[in-house]
Amino acid sequence: MEKQKENIIYSEPLRVPGLTLEVSLVNGKMVSRVTDIEMGEEYRLHAIPGGSNAFSDLVREEVEEVLTKLREGEKKSEPTREGEVFALAKERFGTEPEYPWADSDAAVLRRGDTKKWYAVFLNVAGEKLGLTGRGVLRVVNLHADPGKVPELLLKPGHFPAFHMNKKSWVTLLLDGSVPMKDLAEELSESYRLGGKEKKKTLAK
Template sequence: MGTRNPKSPRGNALDREGLFRLAEEQYGTRPEYLWRTSPHSAVLRRPDNGKWYAVLMKVAREKLGLSGAGVADILDLKCDPVLAGSLRLEPGILPGYHMHKGNWITLLLDGSVEAEKIRFLLDQSYALAGGKPGQRRPAGHRDWLIPANPKYYDVEAAFAAQDIIRWKQSSRVAVGDTIYLYVAAPVSAILYQCRAVEVDIPFRRIRGAVRMDHVMNIQLLHRFQPDQLNLNVLRSHGVYAVRGPRSVPEPLLEEIRFLLRQAGKEEG
């Protein structure tokens, strides 16, 4: 009987380092370590659109519903929901951890899933992360990145007093849209996830450089830590400045969704 080499993509098992080598050889991608608070968590993303196709983490076994103490090395992959249902019946394959459980699966990197199956599912995930030409988010819901300048308005104090506040509106924002408030210097980070609950409220005010004709009511959903989505993180996703309302690029949305799931929140 041959011996199993867990570090080789050609063996019967595949570990973290083997996956990284495989991803670089096959797709030209290298791991990115995005979170100071989770130094062992790495993402792999497609080079053409920046979307994640794999997330590697070390997670306490009890959080995965597994017996025994210690941590498990896991790999989260995108997966067709129909295929995911049957795969989760196999040893070493679980619902997506901290990711959308219908569209992601978790693989244990402990030898219980053979290397060839991991290679196949990794390739499927890479393909799924490519999306479909012309694919758009459902009508009626958009994700907005909107600047907040503490020089003109103390948004932190406003949200400390109540969870629904009034905000200057872009004419295209609709009820149900998600608003991410980027607080300008000295913070320079996305701090708040909100939902537009009322829009197109007539309101006329001119105060210095700030002019408002319509406002909206936005409800606080989640507060991020200042180092989670700071300007350096935004730049890594192609956002170099936030001077006015804009759509959130998909690579940045992937990271936001991951942070929300880490915090036990559902997107939106």
């Protein structure tokens, strides 16, 4: 998984040419960053008092538009099944959620023996999953058998892995669109796949 100091929930080019907008959650608050694609540097004129011009006004308006939509999505968000998954993991495998990044609410479940992650919980902008208008969604990334990934992606609430290897991980919504029975089965499979590999013995 890509190392994150912040939980990035939105990252898209602006309609204003040459700029991209990235929004992260830091200590529960949205923080925006506009980058000049050609220069590879942060564009800040839209955020500087007295630095207004026609171009920066357009940038400011679009940034506020995106932030407003993301905030509205947060307000509309429903309780997730994250707590149920945590309880299941503790009951079945004796593992508790860890929060590796101090400035993010991303959580992981880790096997006790191999120390490998078998579940990663993140906030993701609906647009990143092709769900326009859904705002910020809570999801879990689970390890899956590469041969079964195409089949899993046909099921409701399943998407190509966000910020993980798409060949062997799948992103699941925690909004109730995935039945708890399926979540439990796929969590157990993810845990199994994170186990120690058996050493191959040479035939005599």
